[in-house]
Every structure is written in structure tokens, then in C-alpha cells.
Amino acid sequence: MSEQAMIGSVLVVGGGISGMQAALDLADSGYFVHLVEKTGAIGGAMPQYNKVFPTNDCAMCIISPKLVECGRHPNIDIMTLTTVIDINGGAGDFTVRVLEHPRYVDSAKCIACGQCSSRCPKSVDDSFNIFMAKRKAIYIKYPQAVPLKYQIDPQACIRLNEPEKCGICAEICPPGAIDFSDRGQERYLRVGAVVMALGFQPFDPGKTRAWGYGLYPNVVTSLQFERFLSPGGPTGGVLVRPSDRQPVQRIAFLQCIGSRDKNRCNNEYCSTVCCMYAIKEAMTVKEACPEVEVTIFYLDMRTPGKEFERYFEQARTERNIRFVRSRIHGVEPKGQKGDLRLHYINAHGRQVEETVDLVVLSVGLETPDAMVRLAEKIGIHMTPDRFASISAFMPVHTSLQGIFTCGAFNGPRDIPQSVIGGSAAAASVAALLNPVRHSLTRSLPPPPEQDVSRQEPRIGVFVCHCGTNIAGVVDVEEVAAYAATLPQVAHVARNLFTCSQDTQDLMVQQIREKRLNRIVVAACTPKTHEPLFRKTLKSAGINEYLIEMANIRNQNAWVHSQEPELATAKAKDLVRMAVAKVSGQTARKPLRISIAPSVLVIGGGVAGMTSALNLAEQGYQVYLIEKTQQLGGNALHLYQTWSGEHVPRFLRELREAVQQHPLIEVCYTSTIVAAGGHVGNFTSLIRTGTNRKRTIDHGAVIIATGAKRYIPEEFEYGKIPKVVASIEFDKLHMHNETRVANGKSFVFIQCVGSRNRQRPYCSKSCCTHSIQSAIKLKKEAPDRRIYILYREIRTYGQRERIYNQAREMGIVFINYEQHGPPRIRKADNNVLVEVWDHVLHRPLEIRADMVILAAAILANPEAVALATMFKLPLNRDGFFEEAHAKLRPVEFHVDGVFVAGLAHYPKPLEESISQALAAAAKAGRLLSRKEIALEPNIALVDPDRCDDCALCLGVCPYQAIKLAEYRDGEGVLRKTVTVDRILCKGCGICQGTCPKRGIDVAGFTTAQLEAQLDAALEAAAPAEEGRP
Amino acid sequence: MSETRRPRLCCHWLHACSGCELALLNGGDLFLGLLQLVDIVHFPLLLDYKYASGAEGKPDLPAAEIGLVSGGVASKNQLEVLRTLRGQCRILVAFGTCASHGGIPALRNQWTAEQTWNTVFQEDERSCSGEFEYEKWLDRVYAIDEQVEVDLLLPGCPPRPETIVATVAALAAGHQPQLAEKSVCEHCPTVRTGTGRMSVRRFLANADYDPEAPVDSMRCLLEQGLLCMGPVTVGGCGGREMPLCIRARVPCRGCYGPVRRQGNQLLDLLNVLASKGIDHRAIVDRRSLLRFSGAHGLLKPNIREG
Amino acid sequence: MIYEAKVNELAEEFGVHRNTIRNWINSGILPAQEGPGRRYLIQWEDYRRLCDKYGRQPRLKPDSAAPGELPAASHSPVVPASTPVCLGAKAKDLDASPGLADICLTCGSCAGACPISGVDELDPRKIVRMAFLGLEDEVVASSWPWKCTLCGKCEAVCPMNVEIVQLLRRIRARCDRDKVPAAIRKGVVTCLERGNNLGIPKDDFLALAREMGEELARISCPGFVTPIDVRGTRLLVTVNSKQPFAEPDAMTWWWKIFHAAGESWTISSEYWEGINWGLHAGDYGAMRTMVKRIIDNIERLNCTALLLPECGHAYYATRYALERWFPESLQQFKIYSVFDLLLEYLHEGRIRLDPAGQTKLATFHDSCNYGRHSLKAFGHGYFEEARILTKACCKRYVDLVPDREENYCCGAGGGAWADPFGAERVFHGRIKARQISASGAKLVVTSCLNCRDQILYSLNREFNLHVEVQFLWELVANALVMPPAETREARRV
């Protein structure tokens, strides 16, 4: 296809977190996005969750700003209630036929006042709450939905089923938005590429009676349980038994419901996320009610992700959650009162019968049939597990060129992997459509900002009900009335959900009408929602920084939920403090800086090369820094991916592509010795192999420095030559060395150096790796006896297939968790391995020709130096710590620096490649803008107070403060303290040091903190003296 | 009262050493010039004027437009005089560091009045014996703004003569006096880089400098590790010129009191040291950093020692 | 240490009835002395042995054991634990197909589902594991294959579809014949030698059949004559030798139904036995021979359909053998299950049922062979049919929980009723007994002779159930509305 004919817009199918991420990255990278969502609002499954693991953030809170961002983006066209019928054409120019189903409510007119819903006479089970609560026939999917427009459920609506009847909503709708004649329509979209983020559905355990789902009310799915735990859920977050609303005392989680099962369903794969979400839900319960007994019945706890193992350990040791390794065959009722009986065999082979109040079925993920059909119709290849068939080397490419996939449609995965996938798909699209970047995007200039610096503060206070989250505890009317009495407060309003789209519009209107110039939002936490409100201020034409949030939800209503009077009084205090602070708020201008259109990629492994190649394809200059003499990194030791793809061939092709690309300059035997600058304009000093130094200017950095392998100290490694580490074994195996070639008996030992006290993390890829090696050995000679000694087999996702395959081939798996690690000793010509069997509880003895140790993956020790240079954090295990484990998995708090591959955490090749593409997407998104605006949350010098004593210079961790010389009016040479606006990160250490209040972080000036303090202590009686 | 009448100046001392008054006199010609601008109605150093008790046993002090009060308040009698002065003067100026922040006498706030009494007047062999009528002490030494409302602080130990005269002149003319608001560092010409050695040298240690070279080539004394109080002390000792101690190449002792009126020289300096990673416990007798500003409750008897 | 307990506490602990505990005490399984306050004094060791025997986690521990610490798992019955098992020393051959053991995840679902896992160390997961690790000799030598009732609950819950029942049948087949429980072994031999399991002579049987027919004609079915060796009839019906031997009246329930439905049927004078203990003994040769005899009868008598009433396993074994060894004969005649036939009568209006006479709360117990096994082997389990028929005969009906595929075995399947492991059989049945009591049913209907006998004669007594147990066809026969004679005649033509 010629470049001229390509279309600069993209279709993203699926409005879940993965699709949203793809849409945002693409829209910010210069492509117009049609975001198609089959339900009435975007968000996917995440809004239904209570919290996310392992950060325990509130799910709604972290996704809400992204929802609004999608909703507001000028280059994202959200099409809800829309399904894709067909896709024709080819990469660069597709024609997509979509069907917009009728909403029966005119989105342009609906003001989401909710009167329709409150008057609608028809109640139906609410699918958002998994049928545990009711909603009306005219409804919004959830209170923070984007777009916040009502929709009519045509199955439930009385009028739509019986013309002449009802129609109340149409009669009372203030803007007359109801349209019963809405027929929906087919539309054709022309796009250059398609991203399929079709998502998943939870497994329906009601398909079999065994678990009692649908039969006994106290058997719920994990998703229902999320709703029970959620403050917005059917019980308002209070945990009670569905049968009798009595408190819950004993809970059992049953794992692998609808996963790893080819009997009761046909889902052989592992759903990847259930172990972690079960732990999360269990911890949530234990946090709220430590006396509740919680047991998780499992087969293998699969917690291979970053910080997951610690989470698991914390659950077990600190939270007293009981983990029982036994899969529960079924649930039976006990008595008439709703109790449930579980019968199982414990680790010792004894029968145990337990009674619990509540059984939570940890249901797996599967692709909805409709999505499978769509994929088939379009011609996308699917795996036997009914997920999109992808290559590990191209983890977001479908079998059709120009059509990409991400999220759980690519196989069961958690939120960060879905977010990474969304970004990775965006990067791949951006590379494809680079010639037509910016051809269809539009930019809407914000309204002109009025100068309020000389105006007296006119403060607007917006008190949020947050549904019942705040209003259920705090008397919001009283708080609002009180706010009106505070000095300088010119306007007070109350809103059901201040963060909803319609309230934002209302705020804009009120700011303009009442000429407000300072805003206080008394709602939730600024950490998640301030950026949202800042945009609102911007659209209202006042400076976005003239806002302060009073955190009356997280830090008030929720922590004093039993003391409404106290909470109301405290809410008033918090509002008073916010008002006091905001009146000292000043307008700030973001700093605009131009961007160097080049990227420094550190590390020439697969992750680094993938990022480099994608960015070069996106048209950016790339400097790829490799410390050795060849590209390839750890992948040089790999033979095949879990799905059997040949790594050396892929590596050779990737290497050639990188070396041949005109925009990539590879610096071999090079290391970074110093780095300076900031987002958009970094300057790094490279030392090359010839010990020459060279300076490179670049706009962004991708860190892909890989990891190291653990050299075992256990299992007689290094003492018995037949005991080797897996990477060594692979080499021997590849060359068919005699020890391997003649070997008849092989023992693999898992978790060598991982998941112990020293390294409490899982190295993630070793189970898969050992099983692959074992299968290969067995295939070569079926009479070989192969044993894998493990603690937990963690073949997550569709990798479970190779675990099943290995067992079918007769490979023996022995769990050594219960009886302790195996003992190794030399015996004649081979190695004697002693281990106890976990089922028979008897000692086993294996004469092995070789023992292969699955050694841990360690953080690269060189990361420390790099972290210091770029001012990046490392986690406790020495891996780079991303900005947010869930939603910002490749970014840092330091702008312009991204991470990918093993430098972030041990992971298999396909995840490294995904992450590398995601990092490239983020870098590309940054560079696609000619200039960027930096947050002006920086220290400012008050010339009236600063006397250039220079005390602040040395304390600044970023060397952002300098003394500049100038001549004063009398020609005397003077010095003055200046702050580099780009280097400064706004920590305020200078502010804490200065004895004269000569330097303050904007938005947190000492005067403002003092004002807050005074407001907080207004009612407190001062000590008997004026000063102590 | 004729319209041409000059504003009256009342100058009184409380718990003071008369250094401030002498500084004014040291102004020489400047002082003489001042006489053209104000009528001095009360000035104990110049005029041996006894203020007898008035009608109701109150001190008999003349009314004035401008009152300069040096010294802090340490006795009941002084307090009574101060209150009278406040009543008689339209503008009351805390004259010198003692009046503004307690000054040297307030060092005794580290002990209770009783402890001081016993130490000085009972235990010390050199103390006078015999029967004397002592003034009745207050519990501690107060800055005058702790007891009455004060319109202006004119700190310094003593204040610079030029500044005193200029201040009175400005007040007499009805202007806002121009006083230093920034710290000693403002006019300190030493070389500062923002970094420095991470230890504290003894206060008496000499600074490193080339005696031949001008001061502006000398390294900042604090950065040299000398406990210079410049950054936490309000400037003015050198006028718009180099601070006096720096001129002598010794560290600032903090005699003008805190740079912010509410500031705490001890806390601020320790904070600076702490921020720079210096162990503040290396300082012997940290409380001596409040040697000029021990009023306002910043120095208190150490109850643990007591 | 002495463990002091009341009978009901022990019953609660072991999930059995007080009677069972008393039986254990009386029989010496649980040595105990009567103590004060109706308590029994039990030596800790005896208590622990009992726990071991029934695979229960001891509720109490001796003071010396640290709290929460589990006592070490007791030893394998065959090889002492200290001797390591040498893996790979001997090639395994029991699990030729991976589906029999290799694909096991060792998840424990099967063991959790098995009502007697842990009893004498029996544990389906362990058996699978031992087969997998090449320890089949130990399994074969153990008593496990005979304590297991082959109920298939384990297999039904296995996420990997490990064919555990098939594996156990193979293990049974492997056993030395002298290890096969005597009753089963003898039954097979007798059947092969003398035509039926109990060796009833032909003349005795024919005379009895005739007599019973005459009596039936007299009481309720005027004109009834027992059809023996009637050629050209539609249906060949087999007989369970236990009935002519022990309760001949029971045969006539079916005869009454046939009479009412106007069925054209016959019994063979030779090889009339329906029981096929070749299945239980793991003796496939015997199983084949017995089925071949039935085929010969059909061919000889020129019938077009076959019914094996009375017992779940007979239908299963015969149909299984037909499909496996004689698929061509299934082209020639149809094999009916009792449900198919009764439902056919009902739907075609050949019989009419009146539930008015049966007012007890009834429930249906699914036999493993008609249920789970048929579902797995033939793709259809007889669940709904049984309920339609039962409800047609009873006014009040309640389901057991769980039932259908998830139903618990009565405890006597797989030949266990005839085996010498009575205590285990009763223990196995404790869950069935609990299910029945929990349902509140007073009438248990079943379609298998074993199930009926176990519930009626064993569980009823052991667990004080006080329930009536009827065969499904007994229930139908009792609810029959007998049509006028001419209707029957008309239909027969």
C-alpha cells in the first residue's frame, strides 16, 4: 500500500482498560481513534472491582481519571452500544462496518439528571452488580460512567415492549432526550489500523451444579464478592451472607473454578489472575474484620508477578489467611440455614469436613462466544483455548496485518499486562501509520485564561456526596452551609459525583457565572482526582492550579464511618483548611520545552532492540547502548518460547533489522557514565569500548538493562559436575553433549534461589522453561525418565498446555514444599536425588544422570548506578520500580524515562517484547509532540526574603538550585538564588531548610501550610503562653 | 501645641547596659543633627532626670511621640515603667536586641529566677553581703513586646548609630523607617557555593583566608565549618556594607537577633546544620545560640537538670 | 493418655451414627471401657488407630504434641516409610494410556470427593499416583480395590478426566484370583459353571417361575402365565438370581407391569441370570461369556429387545460388553434400561399410574451405574427419567442433595455388598444416610438391588433412618391402574 493511501485513524474495539490505554496512547501520538464499546459506557471490568492487587488501590479511583481522559480527548471518538460487524480492506486502509445499537436516549441532550431513572417503574437485576442489586430499565451502567448518559434496556422497558404503555421517562425528561423511535444504525468507518481489545467474561460456574452456584445463595463468584466488598456495591461494602444478611465468620475461596479443568468446562488454561485476586479479596476481608476465618483452597498458588510473592507471604503470615493445597470437588449445603459444607483431604491425606458461611468461587476468564465469532468472521486465528493466536515475538499482532490485539483477548492476564498490551498495540500501530501521523487529529485550544492575580479571592466550594460514600456518613448539607460562612467563599454547591462528566460541565458553568477564581473540591483524594479538576478549571478559563481538594472521603467519611457527627465536624475543618490554603494559591504557567526527537535505549537485549526498532519505525533517531560486543542479551541463551517458537532465528532477524535500520545507531561495548538534563532534553555521557567519551542528546530514555542469573550455592552445584544450572543445561542440550545425549534420567529442581527469604520473589519463567526442556528431552527419547521437583508449578495462562503435555508424556512432577527440599549426593557415576512424595508421603530415590537447577533471575547490579544517574527508584529486590504497578507499568515518576524487560522484573520473552513496545509507545507519544509542558510544581524564590545565603543549594537532591551573579542597580556584583524549573521536582527540601522563608514550593508554600495549620487549630485552645 | 513643634523623643532603659544609648551618642554629628528634628524629653544617660513616683505611685514619665526603650523586662518595677512608657509614647520602639529579643540578659532564662538568685547572690562568694533592698524579679527576662504592644523593632547589640538616627528621623518625619529585613548574608561578600565541610569547627577556630586578599575572596565561614549565625540573623550591622564581624573575618554571633521576627535562631541554625547532614550534637551548649534572643520563651529552665 | 468421649461425640466426629460407634465398640474395632457419665474411656493409641483406619484428622492430640502440629502421616500398609521408593527401577505398565494416571495434577479433587478416602489409607489420588510411579504391585496387593465401590465420584470431579474407575477395574483384574473376595470369586465361578451366580438348578427355577405366575394371575393379573422360552416375543428379560433365591415375590412386580402394559416378553429357561460379576471381579473373560449367553438366548428366542432389570451393574456391564465386543448384535436388538422401558409404557399410555396411594415423602437415589457410569460410557445418565417415574407414583417428592452426577454412592456398589469389608461399607454409607435424613424423605426409591439392600438392610438399621426403600418398578407396580383385560388383549395383537 502506498503511504499516501493510508488512513491516519485507528479503530479500537473494546473500551476496557487495555483498549482505553491503546486509545489514549494513539490519540496522544497523532492518530484519531474510534473507540468502540459494546455496552453503554467504557471501563470494561475494572470499575466492578473493589481494589487492585498488589497495591490495594481502589480500582474505581485509579481508573476514573483515565475514563474522563478518554471521554474528554478531542481525538477519541467513543462509540458506545456499538458492535463491529465486519472488517474489510488491508493494513493502512480498512473499512469497518459497525452497528450502533439504539440507546433510546439522545446523548447530546441527556444531562444525566437521573429523574428518568428515579421515576422508572421497572426494576431489573443489575448486571454491573452481577445481579445482586436492582437497577431501572433506564439506567447508567455505573455512577462514574463515561459517557455519563442514560440508556434504556430494551428488554426491560415497558414502553418498548408494549407501545401505548408507560413512557414516564419521556414525559418528565427535562431536556426531552428520550427517543423511543431510536432505531440504531449501521456505519462505515475508514481506519488505517484496528486494535482488538475484546476482553473477557468471567466463567459461569452455574454451568454445573457441583459448586452450588445458583443453588445456594451463599455461594458467590469472586466478581460478586468484589461487589460485596465494594463501597459502591449492593451492601455498601459491608460483608454479610447473601442468604440472611448475617455477618460472615468463615469464608472459603475455591480456586481454579473454570480454569485448569477439562472436565466441567473446556478451559485447560490457567486464568493467571485468580490466585492474586483471591488473596486480595481475602486480605480485604481480613483488614476489615480480622476475626473472620478465611481459607483459600488451591492447587498451585500462582503469584509470579512483581511483588506478588510478598503479597502472598504477607497474606499467609501477617494476615493469617489459611492456604490449603487441595482442590475442592464440590460444595454442599449443611442444614437449612445457608451453611455450606466442604469435604476435602488435607496435606496429610486425612479427611476434613468444614462448615463455612460463604464460598467464593475464584472464577476464571474466558473469551465470550460473540468475540470468538467476530474473530472468526474477520479471520483472526485463535488458539485452542479460544484466545487470539499471537506469536511470542509479535505479542500484539494478529494473524492479519494491520489488525492488532491486546488485553485478555490475547490470553488471560492482569491489569498491568493489559495496560502494557494496550500501549504495545499503540506502538505497533504508530510504526505502521507513521507516514500519516497527525493527518486526522485535531487540537482544541483551551479557552483563554483570565488573569485573576489581582482579584480578591472568590472561592467556590464544591462538596461531593460521592454517592453515599461521603453523604452516607457526613452531613454534606451542613458542611456546605458551613462552607458558605467562611471568608472569601463566594459559592457553594453540592454534587452527587463531582468527578462525573456532567458535574464537570456544571462546574465550568458556575465558575464562569459566579466569577470564581479559587476552587475547593471537598471530595476524595487529590492523588487521583486533582488532575481531573484541574482540566475543569482550565476549561472554565482560570488557571488550573487555583484548586485545593479537601479529602473528606478517604480521610474522613471512610475512616470515621461509625461516627457521623465527628466526621461532619472534621469535614468542616478540612474544608476550612482547604479554603485557607487555596486563598494563598497563585496562578502558575506550565513550562513549555522543546523536545529532542531521539531516544537513548540502554541495553541491547530483546527488549532494548524491540524498543529501538519500533521507535525507528516511528521515525525517531535511536541510540542503542550495548555494553557487550553483540546484541541479544539474555535471549542468546534461549532456544524456544513456551509455545515452541525458535528464538535464535528470531534473534538473528531482529538483530539484522536493528543493525540495518538507518535511524538506529548501535553503540557496542558502551556504558553510560553520566546523565543530565530532563524530559525532552537529556544529555548522556557514554564511554565506548575504546574508552572514548561521547555526549548524546536525547529526548527520552528507555532502560532495558536486563538481569543476571543466580549462581546456585545449594544442591552440590559446582561440586558434582552432573548438577548444572538450567542455562548451562540448555547449552549442553543444544550441542547434545554426551552427558545429555546418553542421559536416561533427568531431575529438574525448581525455585533454586527464588522465593526464599533472601529473594522473596518468583523468577516467573523457570517453571515453563524446565517443562519445555523436559518435553524436548522426552521427545528426543521417550524412554528417558524425567522428574521435575517443584514447589508450585506456575505455568500461568495458556502455558498450562505444556504442563499438561508434559504430564501426558509421563514426566513426573514431585512437590517438595511440604517435606522439604530434595537432597543430592553423588553415587557412583550418577547423582542420587532423595525427595519425599507429596501424595504418598514416602521417600523417593531417583538415580539421575543429570540434575538441572532452575536458578533464579537476579536484578542487574549495574541498575544501581543507572538509577542514581537518572534518579530512579529500585525496589527491594533491585529491579526498577515503575511509577504505578497497575496503570503506569513502564513509566517512572521521572518524566521521559521508561523501563522494559528484565530490568523491571523477571519475565518471559513475550512479556519483555510487549513491555518494550509499550515503552516505545510512551517514548513515541512523548516525542510526537514538538514540545511538552512540565508541571510547574517547583520551588520558587521569594526575592523579598531570599538573601542568597545559598543554604538551599547543597540540600537540593537534583542540583536544581544555583547561585547566579548579577549587577544591581548600583553596579555592585550580587548573587541571586535561581531554581532550574526543569530539574526541580518540587520536593521542598529547600523550603524545609531556609531560615527566612525565601524559597517555597508552589502550591505548598510555608504560608499556605501555616494557613492550613492555623485553620486546623482554630478551635484548639492555645497553650498558656504566646510562645513556648 | 504649635504646629512647628518638633516631635518629642523619650528614651528609656530597662534591663540594659546603656550600650544602645552610647551608640546613639557615638553617632556624633548625626546625633547633633537629630537634635534639630526632635525634642528629647527624657534620656537618663544624658539627663540625670529622676522619675519620681507620680500621684498614684506610678512612674512619672513625660509624654512623647517617639519612645525608645532599650533592655528587656526583668523586674516588676521595670514592667511598671514599661507600661507607663507605652501609655505615654505614641510610637514605641524596641531599641536594641535586649528590648527586641531579650539579649544577653535573657540568657538567664535557662534557669529559674530562684536558681539565678541563689547562684549569683547567695552562693557566689563575690556577691555582696549585707542587707540590700533588691528589685522584685519577674520569673524570667522578657522582650518588651511580650508585655506591651511595640510598634517597631530596632535590633542590634548595639544598633548601628546611622540606623538609629535614620530611624528616629524617619519616625519624626512620619515615614516608615528602612530597616534591614534580610539576613546578615545579604551583604556578606564571602564566596558561597552551597556546599561545605560536613563538620562544625569550634567557634573560636580561625577561618581560612588570605589576610592580603579582600574579604570577598574568602570562603563563606559557615561553609568552612565555622558556626556563623549569619543566615539566621537579621542584617543591618554593616548598613549596606559588609557585616561587621565578617569584616573582621570572624563568624557572625547573631547579635541582631532572628531574621524573622518570630524566628528562632537556635532552631533555624540547627535545622540548617541538620539539613546539611551535620551532627548538631557536635555543638557544645547549643542553647548559647540563643544568646541574643532568649526571650519569648525560647530559653527555658531545663527541668530535667533542675 | 486416655481419650474420654461420649458415643454421640464420637459419632459426630466420625460422621457416623451412634449405632456405628456402638458397633465398633462391641465388635472390638474400637476398644473402649465404659466410664462415668455414659462416657467411654479410650486409650489414645486406640483412638489414633481408629482415626488412621478411617482417615480422619485426630480431633485431640496428646499433650506432648505441639499445638497445631500434625502427627506424621501413618505408614503405607505395604512398605515401611523409611525405605525409599526407587523411581525408575522398574518399568510401569499398568497405566498404558496417560489418561489413566499420568495426566493427574495431584490436585486432590478425587480424594476430597471419595467418601472413604483415608480409610485404611485408601485414597484415589494415591492409587493413581502409585500406578503412575510404578508401584502397582503394592496397589494390587492391597485391599483397596475391593473397598472401593467403583462409584466414580472421584472420576466425575477430576479436572483432568483421569479414568480412575477404569484404572481400578484394571487393578482388580490384575489381582490374583485368590485375592478376589470369596463371594465375588465364587459367584463368577458358579455362574460360569452352573448358569447363575447361586447355582439354582433349572428345574427349581422353572417351577418357581411358574408358581409365581400362577399366584400373580390369581391375585391381580387374571390370565397371566409366566412366559418361558416363548419364541418371537419382543422382549427378553433376565432375572437376578438373588430374587428367586431370597425374595421370589420381587420378580412379580415387573411381571405385573408387563401384564398391564400388554408386553410381549419372555424369560429364558437357560442362562437367565442377569448378574454379571465378571465386571466386579475384573474378569473380562467371564464378563464376555455371560453376555454372549444372553445374546445366544435372544437369537434362539428370536427377540428384538433386551431388559436387564433389578440391578444397575447388570445393565451397565451388559451394554458395555455389547458395545465393546458385540457391536453388531446391537444392530439386531435393542437394549432397554428399566427407565427407558417404563417411560415408554407411560408415554405411550400403556400403563397408567395413580400416585394417590403413596403419601410418604419420597426421594430417588441415583445408582452409580445408571447415573454417572452410563453418562460417561454411553453419553446419557438416567436422571430425569427416574424422577418423572417416581413423581408419577408419589404425591410428595424431594431430591437428595447432591444428586444426579454428584450423587453419593450407597456404599455397597462394585460388589461391596458381597465383600467382607462390612465396616468400611457402613462407613462409606454414612454420607448416604446423612443425605437421606437431611432430605426428610421417608421413602427411598432406587433402581439397583445393591443400593436397595444397602439402604434398606444396612443403613436403615445402622443410622436409625426409619425409611422405606422400594425399587422403582415396585413403586410403579404398586401405583399401576390395572386396565380391563380386553384393552390388554387388544394391545397385544
Next chain:
Amino acid sequence: MKKEPIIIAFCCNWCSYAAADLAGISRLQYPGSIRIIRVMCSGMVHPDLVLQALNKGADGVIVVGCHLGECHYLKGNEMALARAEIIADTLEDLGIAAERFQLVWVSSSEPERLVAAFRAMSERLRAGRTPEIEAKEAGQ
């Protein structure tokens, strides 16, 4: 009945402020007289602010930062630690009970730890170890 002690908590934006949010999400409960002032870093808090709070009527002040080595700004919490020492010494000089000030490390994922610190300080202060009592005790 004793009044709930008023406590000012200077919470770092990156750790304890987030932990305080999480405490809400987890519905942990703590005394209602604690007032959180959000700062960007514990290193932002000038000791003077702590003293001011105590002077202006707060019964206690708590500064909460990230665990050492986990500072979002590399070393701000080390500053806070150094400052805490001088604050402690100053309180001693002023005869103010040491319990009235505390520096605590809490990560963003440790709401329980934060709440425990809040509760502990509140209980300590409520137990009445006010400076006045302290003075009396010392005097005896």
C-alpha cells in the same frame, strides 16, 4: 471525659498521604481529631512548623515519611530524620514532652501502620503525659 488529643500529621504525598487514602479504602478507623496536612515530602517540613503547631494548640505533631531508602525525592526523609533529632532536642530544651512529636515511616501500602501510629500517639497523649504532668513528675 478527656478531650481527644488534637494531632497534626504532616503526611508525605507519596507514602503516608496515599496510605491515609488507602486506610479509607480499607475502612480502617482512627481518632477523629487527627488533621492531615499534605506535604510533598517529609523533607519539606521545617521544624518551625512543628513548633508552631504545638504552640498553637496541637497536642501532638506527627511527621510521616517514606521508609528510609524509599524517598520519592531520594533523600528527603533523611532530612526529616535529621530534623526530627533537633526537634526532639528543642522540645527537651523547652520542656515539652517528647511524646508530643513523632516521626514515622510508612509506605503507601501500609495503611495499618499509619493508623497504628495515629492511634498510638492519640492514646499516649490521652493517657495524660502532657508537659505539665511531665514537669510535675520531674519535680518530684
